[in-house]
Amino acid sequence: MDDFVILGCIALFFGLVVPILAIVALNRTSVLRYELSILRRRVEELEQRGAGTAPVQQATPEPVIPVEPISEPVVTAAASGGERPQLSIVMPEKVDAPPVKPLKPSAFGGVFSSLARWFMQGNPLAKLGILLLFFGLSFLLRYTVEHSLFPLELRLVAAALFAVVLLAVGWRLRHKQPVYALILQGGATGALYLTVFGAFRLWQMLPLTLAFALLVLICAASVGLAILQKALSLAMLASIGGYLAPLLLSTGSGNYVALFSFYLLLSLGILAISIWQHWRELNLLGLLFTFGVGGLWGLSDYRPEYWLNCQLFLIANILIFGVLSVALSLRAQEKGKRIIDGVLVFAPPVIGFGMQYAMTQHLEYGPALSALGFGGFYMVLAWLALRRFPSMGRPLALAALALGGAFSTLAIPLALSARWTAMAWALEGLGVLWLGIQQQQRRMSYSGTALMLLAVVSGGWALAENAAALSVMMIFSVLSLCWLAGAWLWRSEKVQISWALLAGGVAFWIVAIVGASQLALEDITSEWFGALALMTVSGMLWRYLSGRFAWRELGYSQWLLWPAMLLLLIYQIDLKQIFAAGWQNLAWCVALPCAVLMLYRDGPRLLPRLSQALHLSLFWMIVLAFAMELFWFTQALPWGMDAWRSGLMMAAGGIVILLVHTALRRKLWPFANWPVLYGAIALAPLAVILLLYLLLANLEDGVVLHQRYIPGVNPLEEGAAFALLGLYILVRFSLRVLPAPLAAYRSWGPVALAALAFWWLNGALMRALSWYGDVAWSSDALWHSRLIQTCFALFWMLTALIVMIRATRRGSRREWFCGAAFLGIVIIKLMLVDSANGGGLARAVAFIGVAILVLIVGYFSPLPPRAGDEK
DSSP states (O other): OHHHHHHHHHHHHHHHHHHHHTHHHHHHHHHHHHHHHHHHHHHHHHHHHHTTOOSOOOOOOOOOOOOOOOSSOOOOSSOTTSOOOOOOOOOSSOOOOOOOOOOOOOTTOOHHHHHHHHHHSSOHHHHHHHHHHHHHHHHHHHHHHHHTOSOHHHHHHHHHHHHHHHHHHHHHTTTTOHHHHHHHHHHHHHHHHHHHHIIIIITOOSOHHHHHHHHHHHHHHHHHHHHHHTOHHHHHHHHHHHHHHHHHTOOSOOOHHHHHHHHHHHHHHHHHHHHHOOOHHHHHHHHHHHHHHHHHHHHHHOOGGGHHHHHHHHHHHHHIIIIIHHHHHHHHHHTTSOOOOHHHHHHHHHHHHHHHHHHHTTSTTHHHHHHHHHHHHHHHHHHHHHHHOTTTTHHHHHHHHHHHHHHHHHHHHHHSOHHHHHHHHHHHHHHHHHHHHHTTOHHHHHHHHHHHHHHHHHHHHHHHTTOOHHHHHHHHHHHHHHHHHHHHHHTTTOHHHHHHHHHHHHHHHHHHHHHHHHHHOSSHHHHHHHHHHHHHHHHHHHHHHHHHTTOHHHHGGGGGHHHHHHHHHHHHHHHTOSGGGGGGGHHHHHHHHHHHHHHHHHGGGSOHHHHHHHHHHHHHHHHHHHHHHHHHHHHTSOTTOHHHHHHHHHHHHHHHHHHHHHHHHTTOTTTTTSHHIIIIITTHHHHHHHHHHHHHHTTSOOOOTTSOOOTTSSHHHHHHHHHHHHHHHHHHHHHHSOOGGGGGGTTHHHHHHHHHHHHHHHHHHHHHHHHHTTOOSSHHHHHTOHHHHHHHHHHHHHHHHHHHHHHHHHTOHHHHHHHHHHHHHHHHHIIIIIGGGOOSHHHHHHHHHHHHHHHHHHHHOOOOOOTTOOO
16 A cells, blocks of 8 residues: 555645746746747738738848757647748838737746746646546556456556557657647656656565666756757656656665766766756756755765765766866857856856865875866866957856866965964965956956955964964964055055955054064063054155155055054053163154154144044143152152152143243244144143142142141142143233133132132131131131131132222222122121121221221222213
8 A cells, every 4th residue: 555655645746846947948948939820810910911012122131149059849820730830021111019028938937937937938737637537547457456457467567568659759749739748758757767666665576686777867858858959857757757856766875986976877867958958957957967966865874984985976066067067158159049057157166166075085185286276277177268269258168267266275374274264364364355456357356355355364364373473473463464565456446445455454464463472572561562662663654655656545544653652651651661661662753753743744634533542642641641650759758748749740730831841932833833722622622620729639638757847838829829820821822812702701710729829828828827826727726716717808808809990990890799799798607607606806897997998998899880870
């Protein structure tokens, strides 16, 4: 019972395989039939229009457009047995007909839709009849077996004779009903395959040799019929039967030589068919079965001792499908039939090399030598194609050249390590890019660029494997030089790619610099300084090359010295070593002069914003370095030296402002070139720091250990004097260059500076009273001291007096009211603070002194009149 189930499944398989494999050929036939019907319709229209035209003038014949020959016969309207008379068409005038777009069948359409189209085209009744005949024969065989009506031998002979008769009938009808005849022949071929298979596999009535010979005979006969009738579907069916024959008849002996020898004969048969009829689908079928079955066998049964036999079979099949079949397609192309098939060009070598790698991976350098052999073979093939077909062979030559270059490139990583692969690929990619640019071949140029990208991947792989410093320097220096050369080549072709390669080349050069520093120096600190020195030399070299080759984009790379200096400065700040770094600071002695030279020579050619950013960053880095050294020095002072810490920092900030503005007045470079930048913007962070120091340092007592406190002549207040002087100069300069949108806030600067000076004078007065009045420097003691409160009241009243007198002289009511408000604060302080501490001489002195000052204010500073009012 199981045997008949298997037989039915096989019958159903062959009944479905035949139409599916004929889809492509029939679709092509339907398109040509559709185009032929359009041409006939146009001919009839032209005949009707030209019927009444006399006399008939000889018309110039139109050029004949070659039409691709039909793979299968097309049913025509000619009567059977008669020849079609030749029809001469006379076209008196040119008729413009609307263009008709032929329906292009999709090669990747759905299987069910393609099957439905195949079934409805041609002769659907004949196709349905063949399918029903398969099922009927299967059911008849099953019935005869179940009821034992006939011997098994008789049943098999009857089935074979019926298939032969069906084949003969199909051959007989090949002229009258070509499509119907092909369907009968295909069904008969399938029935013969099934009969031989059942006799051997199911009932063991045929020996292996005879069954194999019969299948080969059926295959050869079917192929012959297909060639004679130009029927692709019949050839496909015959080839499928031939390729399946050794699989269906296999006894499990593992004789791979016999299997591949038979497949080689079939492949040679397909190649022979291509001499008369080039069928792409047939070649693809042979390619699929040969390499597919070979690959499946290799995955499970291949052994190293089979290498020689398998190598010969692999070479032979690559030559058949990848070279000779493509050469025959070139031969067909010369006749105007078909262009070169890309699948046949690329699939055999790619799949074949995968098998070659699996077979030679146990050998040392086996895959590498195989890849080199593949590359050399396709290089020679490209040369032969150009020599044999100078014009028509150009596509094949380019494809072979691409394959040869790809396999030769692949040989490098298979033979060498990642670092050598990276360098070799980079040099090879640069050579391919140069060749593509020289020959104006964009695809070749893109291929060379892609190969340089692959070189970067290989270099990254080597870097991930903890490559030595020498390897890092060699790999990335070669990568950098190749990418920079590639950027130069792309400069006139595509600017975006040139910029990308330039950026990558500079980045790789920096990595090579790091590797060189690690190689030459011992500790990590020295490596940082060495990298800065090499970066400086590189920047000057880029500057020279940009001018030498008129390559402006490369000149931008010199400004990468600024990030390098900033990184080293941050590293030194983290180590708390700038001047203390010793001889290593020689790197700074090289970098800073070169940076200043770059700004002096090339800064004016930059965009103004970029030039200002470079000037500003270099100034800030220099100031930051000196500031951090001074800060570390002050922090190292012993206990009791707080006044020196704050005083030195404030004095240094004020001196920097004074020096900058002195340079501005003397018109020194670069300050005179960017006066607003250096005189205001560059000093803004320094002004903020000085402001914080003046606010916070004023809370210190100003006493230095083992030294007498002298008001105004001590480190804290002398430093504050420098800071206030520097801020005063900065504010005065800033008010002159203040932009128009900020002009409304012009008066805020002097007011803020006056408030800051008043704050510091209060602190200085309090420090003097604390020292000479023997008052402890604590918030509680200072608050309850009558001396300090009285002096503060008088000082504040004197300040209010000065403000109001100045306001009267200037006629400013607003300033006068500010002074009056300050006067009111003093009076409130007398009432709430001084009186709250009880009676005494200090309170009386405070009240009397304030009263006298108020009277003086009333005499010397009356309220200024409003504008326009008379006194």
